[in-house]
Amino acid sequence: MKKAERAAIYGTGRAYWHRLKMDLIGHKWLYLMLLPGLIYFIIFKYLPMWGVVISFQNFVPFSGVFGSQWVGLKWFRYFFSNPSWTRYLANTLLLSVMNLVFYFPAPIILALLLNEMKHARYKKLMQTLLYVPHFISIVIVVSITYVIFGSSGIIYKLTQQLLGTEIKYLTDPKLFRWMIIGQSIWKETGWGTIIFLAALTNVDVQLYEAAMVDGANRFQRLWHITLPAIRSTIVLMLVLRMGSVLDTGHDHLILMANSLNRSVSQTLDVFVYQQGLQSGQYSYATAIGLLKSVVSLILIVSSNKVAHMLGEDGLY
Amino acid sequence: MRKLLALVLAMLALVAMMSFAVAEEPLTLTVMLPDFYTDVDFETENNPVLDAIEAASGVRLDIQWVANSSYGDMTSLTLADPDNMPMLMVATGARDPIIVNSARAGAFWDITDYIKDYPNLAAGSEGIYNNISVDGRLYGIYRSRAQARGGIYYRKDIAAQMGITEEPKTIEELTALAKALSDYSDDTYALNMVKYVAGTIGIITVAHGAPFNWGVNAEGQIYPAHQDPAFLEGLNWLRSLYAEGGINPDFMTIESGEWDSIERTGKAFMRFDCMDNCYRQQEWFEKNEGVTEEIWAMVPAVAAADGNMYMWPQNAGYSGEIVITKAVKDEETLKKVLAFLDWTNSAEGQTLINWGVDGETFWIREDGFRYTNPADDVDMSLQVQTLQHSLNQLGTNVTGDLTPAMKLTTLREEYNSYQKSMMEYIVNDPCHPLTSETYNSFGTTLSQMLEDAHVQYIAGIINEDELRAVWQAWSDEGGAMMTMEYNEAYQASIAK
Numbered sequence: 001m002k003k004a005e006r007a008a009i010y011g012t013g014r015a016y017w018h019r020l021k022m023d024l025i026g027h028k029w030l031y032l033m034l035l036p037g038l039i040y041f042i043i044f045k046y047l048p049m050w051g052v053v054i055s056f057q058n059f060v061p062f063s064g065v066f067g068s069q070w071v072g073l074k075w076f077r078y079f080f081s082n083p084s085w086t087r088y089l090a091n092t093l094l095l096s097v098m099n100l101v102f103y104f105p106a107p108i109i110l111a112l113l114l115n116e117m118k119h120a121r122y123k124k125l126m127q128t129l130l131y132v133p134h135f136i137s138i139v140i141v142v143s144i145t146y147v148i149f150g151s152s153g154i155i156y157k158l159t160q161q162l163l164g165t166e167i168k169y170l171t172d173p174k175l176f177r178w179m180i181i182g183q184s185i186w187k188e189t190g191w192g193t194i195i196f197l198a199a200l201t202n203v204d205v206q207l208y209e210a211a212m213v214d215g216a217n218r219f220q221r222l223w224h225i226t227l228p229a230i231r232s233t234i235v236l237m238l239v240l241r242m243g244s245v246l247d248t249g250h251d252h253l254i255l256m257a258n259s260l261n262r263s264v265s266q267t268l269d270v271f272v273y274q275q276g277l278q279s280g281q282y283s284y285a286t287a288i289g290l291l292k293s294v295v296s297l298i299l300i301v302s303s304n305k306v307a308h309m310l311g312e313d314g315l316y
Numbered sequence: 317m318r319k320l321l322a323l324v325l326a327m328l329a330l331v332a333m334m335s336f337a338v339a340e341e342p343l344t345l346t347v348m349l350p351d352f353y354t355d356v357d358f359e360t361e362n363n364p365v366l367d368a369i370e371a372a373s374g375v376r377l378d379i380q381w382v383a384n385s386s387y388g389d390m391t392s393l394t395l396a397d398p399d400n401m402p403m404l405m406v407a408t409g410a411r412d413p414i415i416v417n418s419a420r421a422g423a424f425w426d427i428t429d430y431i432k433d434y435p436n437l438a439a440g441s442e443g444i445y446n447n448i449s450v451d452g453r454l455y456g457i458y459r460s461r462a463q464a465r466g467g468i469y470y471r472k473d474i475a476a477q478m479g480i481t482e483e484p485k486t487i488e489e490l491t492a493l494a495k496a497l498s499d500y501s502d503d504t505y506a507l508n509m510v511k512y513v514a515g516t517i518g519i520i521t522v523a524h525g526a527p528f529n530w531g532v533n534a535e536g537q538i539y540p541a542h543q544d545p546a547f548l549e550g551l552n553w554l555r556s557l558y559a560e561g562g563i564n565p566d567f568m569t570i571e572s573g574e575w576d577s578i579e580r581t582g583k584a585f586m587r588f589d590c591m592d593n594c595y596r597q598q599e600w601f602e603k604n605e606g607v608t609e610e611i612w613a614m615v616p617a618v619a620a621a622d623g624n625m626y627m628w629p630q631n632a633g634y635s636g637e638i639v640i641t642k643a644v645k646d647e648e649t650l651k652k653v654l655a656f657l658d659w660t661n662s663a664e665g666q667t668l669i670n671w672g673v674d675g676e677t678f679w680i681r682e683d684g685f686r687y688t689n690p691a692d693d694v695d696m697s698l699q700v701q702t703l704q705h706s707l708n709q710l711g712t713n714v715t716g717d718l719t720p721a722m723k724l725t726t727l728r729e730e731y732n733s734y735q736k737s738m739m740e741y742i743v744n745d746p747c748h749p750l751t752s753e754t755y756n757s758f759g760t761t762l763s764q765m766l767e768d769a770h771v772q773y774i775a776g777i778i779n780e781d782e783l784r785a786v787w788q789a790w791s792d793e794g795g796a797m798m799t800m801e802y803n804e805a806y807q808a809s810i811a812k
Contacts, residue, residue, distance in 0.1 A: 060417040061414065062396070062423035064398070082761075083789075151564075170566065170569045171566070259511075260768075262764065271761075274760050274761065279413060279760045280412055281413065
């Protein structure tokens with residue numbers, strides 16, 4: 001909203017503050033209900049943000065935030081002087097792009113498929129079964145992968161028999177990202193359908209009936225009615241996703257990493273974990289975390305802009 | 317009458333107060349220790365072990381147990397809150413940046429000048445005290461550990477079936493043994509290797525004559541172990557065994573938790589690791605497989621090409637240290653705390669801290685040996701864990717083991733004997749007591765880089781030229797800097 005527009009609606013100067021006061025008094029119960037949420041965000045989200053100050057210090061827990069030595073941009077220089085930082089960034093981005101291309105559309109497609117199901121009870125059963133993997137810990141998912149893809153595992157033996165070559169699923173760096181994406185899809189696709197299925201229930205049934213009268217086939221109905229109806233949800237999810245492009249998580253990757261695929265499994269998150277928790281370099285890890293946050297902020301703001309340009313509501 | 321009664325009562329109260337003031341309050345010592353039995357509650361009231369410690373040392377322990385798995389995180393949280401630190405705490409890594417930095421920032425008492433006044437503490441090894449010192453000053457008492465633990469152990473029954481009845485004495489005989497075990501069957505492997513490779517690579521490279529982590533060359537300069545030709549020989553040993561099918565091709569994906577079960581299911585017959593696993597495996601086979609003969613054998617070291625024996629040090633003589641924090645406010649209290657630590661190294665203190673009270677948490681049976689239960693068919697582990705818990709974590713044992721002996725099997729006895737007889741062959745890391753800024757910042761990443769390349773070389777993924785390229789990259793990305801820093805610190809320390 002432009003400044004002039006806002007002034008036209010709410011007035012300027014004293015008039016604005018007067019209106020705000022009247023509004024606060026008039027809707028005092030609504031504002032009171034907002035308070036707990038506001039307090040939560042201040043205490044748990046905004047106050048801890050001051051912790052980023054340690055990324056400019058040589059932080060020693062015993063000396064505390066106020067007693068630690070101020071080193072300015074030392075840790076940022078340290079990070080960029082490490083010849084491997086481009087590799088960490090490339091690994092992070094590649095994994096994220098693959099996530100976006102292969103993992104992001106999966107729940108949408110699955111939700112559309114579920115939506116087309118005629119038999120209501122069978123659909124319910126399928127939904128429930130599809131949610132199950134979400135509740136399995138990633139540690140278990142990785143262990144299962146090791147059992148079936150390892151050199152005595154069923155899939156390894158199967159491909160060995162069929163193709164005549166040994167495919168090293170667990171150690172080949174070329175296959176590493178596919179394994180990660182595959183596991184993510186297996187685990188989270190079913191759960192991810194929830195939000196799209198909810199959006200799909202809002203589609204007016206009369207639209208389908210009218211389209212059927214006009215002679216639209218199933219695919220045409222899907223393309224012209226269903227997809228446009230959930231488009232804003234998809235864009236919203238995509239914008240949110242953009243904010244976490246640099247978040248690869250570390251637990252899943254560390255579990256799947258080994259000495260032969262380290263060149264592709266080292267992402268920024270894994271590096272932060274190694275430096276911060278394993279080596280106790282809190283300042284260094286915080287500095288890299290801060291860099292990541294800045295990039296994420298830029299991405300989320302610009303992708304929201306793009307969404308607006310395309311005529312969508314976007315995130316805000 | 318009433319006045320008289322009031323007077324008497326007042327007098328009595330006064331006397332009572334005075335008597336309290338006269339009797340010395342026992343010192344209550346707050347302690348933070350790693351907890352290995354998180355599913356059992358520690359008994360704080362009416363605990364005969366705590367009572368016995370108080371009676372013998374005049375110190376009441378107030379223990380804060382922290383699950384061992386999260387002890388590292390808890391260490392930094394504790395040090396971030398100086399007002400609520402415990403007076404004594406275990407620092408599990410004496411050379412971790414968090415401990416070194418906190419010591420420099422003044423979180424712990426510098427006990428360098430006090431230690432000589434406490435005979436038991438002063439009896440500890442000067443070399444190990446040096447290993448845990450920061451900038452030449454001592455901030456803690458090390459928790460003593462046997463160094464000569466790592467070696468070779470293997471299934472001697474399988475070896476005998478393959479025609480080898482003698483224990484290997486040289487690298488060549490070890491190669492022959494590995495070859496024989498490898499030929500046993502197509503489904504089994506000779507050497508048991510997993511994701512954790514530091515021990516295996518360390519043992520075989522040191523056995524070939526390479527230094528451990530860092531070496532000192534003929535000019536007295538520090539150099540990284542992998543620059544020693546013997547290191548590559550050690551790697552080649554593993555590489556050719558891998559190529560012959562003597563090692564599980566997927567070893568780098570196997571979690572360390574699987575290590576024991578691979579031997580128990582008969583998938584592999586030899587391992588380079590702590591030799592206490594040898595007698596544990598023997599005892600497991602006796603209990604679960606009905607084995608009656610000795611089927612496992614241990615070899616602490618074999619002779620390298622130059623005819624000398626070199627032994628990999630499992631540790632630097634200690635596992636963490638006990639530090640006295642600044643929660644101890646004055647020198648007078650510090651002396652009491654040091655006196656307590658001194659007492660824990662006496663025979664009485666060691667027994668109470670490590671094993672507890674006879675008849676409650678350990679039992680001396682008629683044969684005079686110490687047992688964990690009063691009779692073979694009684695399970696007292698719950699009572700032991702409730703009363704004793706992980707109190708042994710407080711044990712520093714710098715005076716050696718002075719506690720009542722257990723009855724030993726032949727393998728356990730053999731293992732114990734090596735801890736003294738093999739000490740002269742231990743190869744120590746000259747840089748252990750030294751600090752390097754680059755190591756503190758990039759150490760983890762740099763070591764990872766080397767380890768990955770070594771695993772790839774063993775698995776035949778990269779050749780020698782590519783391995784040398786990684787060594788060069790290691791040097792460029794901070795390895796050379798680290799070598800220089802260690803060298804400077806080393807030259808300064810020997811000049812002293």
